[in-house]
Amino acid sequence: MFEDKYNLTLEQNIFLAKKLIxxxxxxxxxxxxxxxxxxxxxxxxxxxxxANLKMSDVEVILNLRDAWKYLIDNIEKTFDLDFACKINYFVARNESLEWGVLRNGNVSISGVDYVPSIPNKQDVIDDINEILSIENVTERAIRYFLWGMRNQLFWDGNKRTSILCANKILISEGKGILSIPEKHIREFNIRLTEFYNTNEYSKIDSFIYDNCIHGLVLKQEQAREGEEELEI
Structure with missing residues (x-):
């Protein structure tokens, strides 16, 4: 369905991630x-x-910092459920009932009719393996991002965990970075609500591909001089 927008080396993609962290x-x-x-x-x-910031907001930022550090430091590790749990451990630390483990109770998503079921570990592993079998890396990352959010694998931090896991998939293969720019958050949330209710990836995946995959463009003349240009 999609083509990869960027083809970077692992070193270039890590540089990009650190530059945009x-x-x-x-x-x-x-x-x-x-x-x-x-x-x-x-x-x-x-x-x-x-001054004047809620401690909970500060904690979100510091937890994201630690999750990104773990991701980059362990970029060559295989991505699987254990990796996703480790990301959630950092993301949701001190925010939820438990962190770094699959949710074992019911949750709801504000503003939608859809209610995610309690995750079964083997089913989750099977679903992740199916997603990882998608040939195109960018499509694979977008699919994991959306699937992870909709299934609410963890008690809290599912959006943040899913976006970091999608970035693990992208960075490992040199395919750029997934982030939702502030100017697109409202439209993203509208489309995400529809996706939650319908489970139709076509409601949102092209929007993410067009607006939320960022990379590093190497121009020929710049490449000869060892210079790089960010495309945000």
């Missing part, structure tokens, strides 16, 4: 409804306290 953490925090600005996010990540 503050922005990606900010976008993920905004996607969760955190009342932070980009300067707030950068200040927090620099280790400086910011």
């Amino acid at each position: 503050v922005e990606n953490i900010y976008y993920s925090a905004r996607l969760e409804g955190c009342n932070v600005t980009f300067p707030d996010t950068k200040t927090i990540l620099d280790g400086v306290s910011v």
